Amino acid sequence: MERDLLDRITWYIPLLLSLTVHEWAHAWTAWKLGDDTARMLGRVSLNPIVHIDPVGTLLLPLIGIPFGWARPVPINPVRFRHSVSMPLGVVLTAAAGPISNILIGMVCVLLVVSLPIIWPTAAAETLPAVIELLSFTTMINVLLALFNMIPIPPLDGSRIVESLVPQGWRSLWNQFCSLGPFLLVGILLLPFAGINLLERPMQWVVHLLNSVSAMHSAGH
Amino acid sequence: MGQRLKTGLIWFFLLVLLLIVLVNRGNRTREEDEFRSVIFVENDAAIAAVEAGDIVGWRTQHGTLQLVGSEGYVLVCRDSDQTAVRKALVDNAVLPDFEQDRISETSGDRSYIYWILLPLLFFGLLYFFIKRSGSTTNNIFELRKSKARAINEQDKVRFADIGGNRAAVEMLQDLVDFLKEPKRWTDVGARIPRGILLVGPPGTGKTLLARAVAGETNAAFYYTSATEFVEMFVGVGAARVRDTFENAGKNQPAVIFIDELDAIGRTRSSGMGTMHEEREQTLNQLLVLMDGVERFQRVVVIAATNRADVLDSALMRPGRFDRVVRLHAPTETDRIEILRIHTRSKPVAQGLTMETIARHVQGLTGADIEAVLNEAAIVAVRRSRRSNDGEPVAIQEDDVIQAVEDLRKGNRVFNRLDSVLVESVTQFAEPTGRAVARVKTVNGTVIEGDVVWMNATHIKLRTSDADVVVAKELAETIEAIEGTELASDGDFVPDAWTRPNLDVG
Numbered sequence: 001m002e003r004d005l006l007d008r009i010t011w012y013i014p015l016l017l018s019l020t021v022h023e024w025a026h027a028w029t030a031w032k033l034g035d036d037t038a039r040m041l042g043r044v045s046l047n048p049i050v051h052i053d054p055v056g057t058l059l060l061p062l063i064g065i066p067f068g069w070a071r072p073v074p075i076n077p078v079r080f081r082h083s084v085s086m087p088l089g090v091v092l093t094a095a096a097g098p099i100s101n102i103l104i105g106m107v108c109v110l111l112v113v114s115l116p117i118i119w120p121t122a123a124a125e126t127l128p129a130v131i132e133l134l135s136f137t138t139m140i141n142v143l144l145a146l147f148n149m150i151p152i153p154p155l156d157g158s159r160i161v162e163s164l165v166p167q168g169w170r171s172l173w174n175q176f177c178s179l180g181p182f183l184l185v186g187i188l189l190l191p192f193a194g195i196n197l198l199e200r201p202m203q204w205v206v207h208l209l210n211s212v213s214a215m216h217s218a219g220h
Numbered sequence: 221m222g223q224r225l226k227t228g229l230i231w232f233f234l235l236v237l238l239l240i241v242l243v244n245r246g247n248r249t250r251e252e253d254e255f256r257s258v259i260f261v262e263n264d265a266a267i268a269a270v271e272a273g274d275i276v277g278w279r280t281q282h283g284t285l286q287l288v289g290s291e292g293y294v295l296v297c298r299d300s301d302q303t304a305v306r307k308a309l310v311d312n313a314v315l316p317d318f319e320q321d322r323i324s325e326t327s328g329d330r331s332y333i334y335w336i337l338l339p340l341l342f343f344g345l346l347y348f349f350i351k352r353s354g355s356t357t358n359n360i361f362e363l364r365k366s367k368a369r370a371i372n373e374q375d376k377v378r379f380a381d382i383g384g385n386r387a388a389v390e391m392l393q394d395l396v397d398f399l400k401e402p403k404r405w406t407d408v409g410a411r412i413p414r415g416i417l418l419v420g421p422p423g424t425g426k427t428l429l430a431r432a433v434a435g436e437t438n439a440a441f442y443y444t445s446a447t448e449f450v451e452m453f454v455g456v457g458a459a460r461v462r463d464t465f466e467n468a469g470k471n472q473p474a475v476i477f478i479d480e481l482d483a484i485g486r487t488r489s490s491g492m493g494t495m496h497e498e499r500e501q502t503l504n505q506l507l508v509l510m511d512g513v514e515r516f517q518r519v520v521v522i523a524a525t526n527r528a529d530v531l532d533s534a535l536m537r538p539g540r541f542d543r544v545v546r547l548h549a550p551t552e553t554d555r556i557e558i559l560r561i562h563t564r565s566k567p568v569a570q571g572l573t574m575e576t577i578a579r580h581v582q583g584l585t586g587a588d589i590e591a592v593l594n595e596a597a598i599v600a601v602r603r604s605r606r607s608n609d610g611e612p613v614a615i616q617e618d619d620v621i622q623a624v625e626d627l628r629k630g631n632r633v634f635n636r637l638d639s640v641l642v643e644s645v646t647q648f649a650e651p652t653g654r655a656v657a658r659v660k661t662v663n664g665t666v667i668e669g670d671v672v673w674m675n676a677t678h679i680k681l682r683t684s685d686a687d688v689v690v691a692k693e694l695a696e697t698i699e700a701i702e703g704t705e706l707a708s709d710g711d712f713v714p715d716a717w718t719r720p721n722l723d724v725g
Contacts, residue, residue: 006241013238017231047227055344063340129242185345 011066014137016048016057018101018144019070023051025100026073026156030093034081038073066140067147072154087163094159101145105205108138112212135209142205146198150187153180263299270308278309278316287314376435377428383561383586384554385425388545392416392433395520399437399473402518413543414510415521417481417536419528420547423587426524429547430477433522440471446483446523449502457484457502465509465519473518478506481523485531503532510540549585552578558586562593569614580620588627595623657681658699659690 024046027038042050052058056069080089111118112134115127151157158180165173190197261269266287269275275295277288285302287295287309297305379389379396395416398405418426427443434441444464449457468474484502510521523541525531535541550558555578563574581589599619604611658668659681667688669681679698680689692698 006244009237009241013234016234042223045223045227047223047230049230055347059344060341065341133238133242185342188341188345 008061008064010133011136011140012061014133015061015066015068015140018104018137018141019057019068020046020048020051021100021104022097022144022148023070023073025096026075026093029096030073030075030080030089033084033089033092035076035079035089035093037076037079041074043073066136067143090163091160094156094163097156098145098148101141101148105138105141105145108134108141109208109212112138112209138209139202139205143198143202146201150184152183152187153177155184259293259295260298261295263297263302263304266295266297266305267308269295270305270312270314273312275309275312275314278314377431378435379432381561382425382428382432383556383558384550385429385547386554388418388429388547389432391543391545392429396433396436399433399439399475399518399520411539413520414539415523415541416543416545417528417531417541418522418524418545418547419526420524421526421549421585423585424547424549425586426547427477427479428586429545430475430522430524433520434475434477437473437475439518439520440468440474442468442474442476443479444477445479446481446485449484457499458505461502461505461509468519474520476519476521478521478523481525481535482527482530485523485525485535503535507534507540549583550589552582555581555584555589558589559593562590563615566593566597567612567614569616572615572617572620576617577620580617580624584624592620592623592627595626596620599623599626659695660697660699661690661694662696663694 023043027043027045030037031039031044038044045051048057051070053069053071057071060068075090075093077086077090080086084092112131115131115134119127119130148155149157149160151161153159153162158177162173162177187197196202266285269287269289274290275287276290279286279288285297285305287297287305289295379393382389395413418429420426431441431443433439442464449460464476468476484499484506486499521541528544536544556574559574559577559581568577581592584592593615596615596619599622600613600615603619604613656669657671657679658666659679660666667681667683667690669683669688672680672682672687678689678691679695680687682688
């Protein structure tokens with residue numbers, strides 16, 4: 001049990017960081033595009049507490065699932081600057097979250113590569129742990145980015161699609177939106193049924209990480 | 221800055237925690253990894269290890285025989301027939317090992333953890349989506365809650381704050397007495413009215429009276445408007461009525477004030493049609509609750525309406541709203557009284573008597589008089605600022621005349637305009653659309669042009685040669701000619717007064 005708890009802390013903190021940065025990126029982008037709705041609500045902040053969602057950020061990790069979501073950031077497209085069109089603004093704001101996760105993932109990979117250079121004195125027993133941590137952070141961020149780009153409401157991907165849907169397809173899209181929650185629950189339950197949609201991309205990430213750390217231990 | 225510091229501290233703390241855990245876990249994993257090393261062996265190898273004295277214990281798990289080595293490894297016998305190994309164990313006096321291995325523990329239990337996790341996850345998600353998607357209905361669980369608000373201490377009003385309406389105050393005095401000392405009334409077997417209906421034109425002090433009842437008795441005062449009982453969903457109104465009474469019942473003595481009773485209290489229709497089903501349900505619930513359930517002993521309902529003529533007669537039955545208090549525009553003496561109350565905090569110039577002011581505010585209701593005095597005070601301040609003679613500001617007769625004039629004028633102009641059209645035009649005065657309006661002034665001039673902007677008092681039109689600002693006061697009619705951005709396309713004739721929907725996301 002004690003070990004389990006320690007395990008959870010090691011993945012919960014990077015997860016919390018990723019979720020916080022994700023929401024912060026939404027809020028920050030909206031703010032930079034002229035919509036201060038989120039800023040007024042204090043959401044342009046890296047403080048994890050303002051972004052916590054009771055279920056997605058606390059309950060899910062508590063029951064041991066290394067996955068989650070945070071409180072969505074409200075945006076008001078009408079308040080965007082006139083130099084950006086409303087659909088473009090929505091696309092940028094929605095994409096900011098997943099993009100931030102990709103960036104975090106890239107930074108982590110870079111850290112793994114450069115670890116022996118920036119921390120040559122690392123103890124032999126802590127180094128694998130740190131690499132493991134960074135690898136996990138990369139994976140969780142790629143997972144978050146991919147998951148959020150699924151075009152099912154209320155995920156970020158759906159916001160992007162929504163802005164790009166032509167006028168004539170609107171009603172069809174709205175019908176699809178009303179099914180959104182069910183589809184999402186379905187997708188979240190798929191892994192339990194043995195179908196893992198994100199398996200391929202995740203495998204790719206694992207391969208990348210493996211080859212990177214292999215290169216690293218070869219150089220050691 | 222404080223926010224940043226807090227954020228920084230939180231992440232610093234989390235980082236330190238992470239480092240501590242990492243370092244501790246680093247050591248731990250190594251030990252356990254060694255402990256975990258599992259070697260599958262044939263019977264011969266197992267027997268050799270036992271005889272060499274390397275085995276400290278044995279156990280059976282999932283039908284396999286496992287030998288725990290002295291250096292932490294575990295030998296698992298691969299052969300199905302293990303009698304020879306067991307015999308060797310007995311011969312070498314190796315004892316069974318009862319300490320359970322961690323790996324087998326988790327792998328064995330995993331299946332049922334998922335059975336707990338799955339429903340938890342499912343309900344968690346469901347909860348999440350109900351909360352998320354319920355933006356329009358706010359919260360489905362809150363819907364049936366009454367919206368009645370209790371009035372807090374500092375907003376309390378007393379009978380002394382009411383000018384005029386003597387008859388009404390007298391009648392309500394009985395009620396106050398009952399709420400204060402119910403015994404005096406119950407001893408003689410008197411049944412106090414459960415409901416009082418205040419009827420009178422707007423601004424005559426219905427709400428004020430009800431609040432005064434609460435203020436005098438120190439009773440809990442629940443203010444609600446009957447319109448709040450009207451909702452999209454059938455049964456919600458009735459549930460809210462129940463909830464209001466439930467709340468009041470908990471804080472007896474209590475006064476429930478229902479404003480605009482006519483919203484639910486209209487005569488119930490007979491026969492066909494489910495149009496008014498919801499309203500009637502709400503009304504029925506109210507009637508039932510008022511019919512004297514014991515636990516609402518000291519709950520009094522005061523309702524106000526300015527449409528007593530449309531009320532259902534069942535509302536006026538004994539035990540319900542059986543007392544009707546009619547309020548009317550104040551008489552001369554009433555007005556003086558009202559003026560006294562409202563000038564308490566306002567300096568009035570020497571020589572300006574209440575009687576004089578009262579003459580000027582003839583025909584106005586209490587609320588109007590309050591507005592006039594407020595306006596007069598504003599006018600007085602403005603005047604003193606202009607003259608800047610250093611004299612203390614006081615309301616003078618001219619200020620009152622000015623104020624009455626201002627307010628009357630405002631009302632008159634407003635009434636004359638076709639308010640529907642004004643609304644339409646103002647909607648299009650918003651930056652996105654183009655609207656054309658035709659204004660006919662009192663002296664007969666007609667100005668037609670694009671609406672540039674419009675506010676409460678003026679409208680600016682762009683005609684073919686110039687921009688004209690027209691005071692609404694001078695407008696006889698404002699007519700809307702066309703609107704919407706699409707109107708210029710010429711493809712189709714849009715409904716000029718529908719606004720393009722701007723809701724996105």
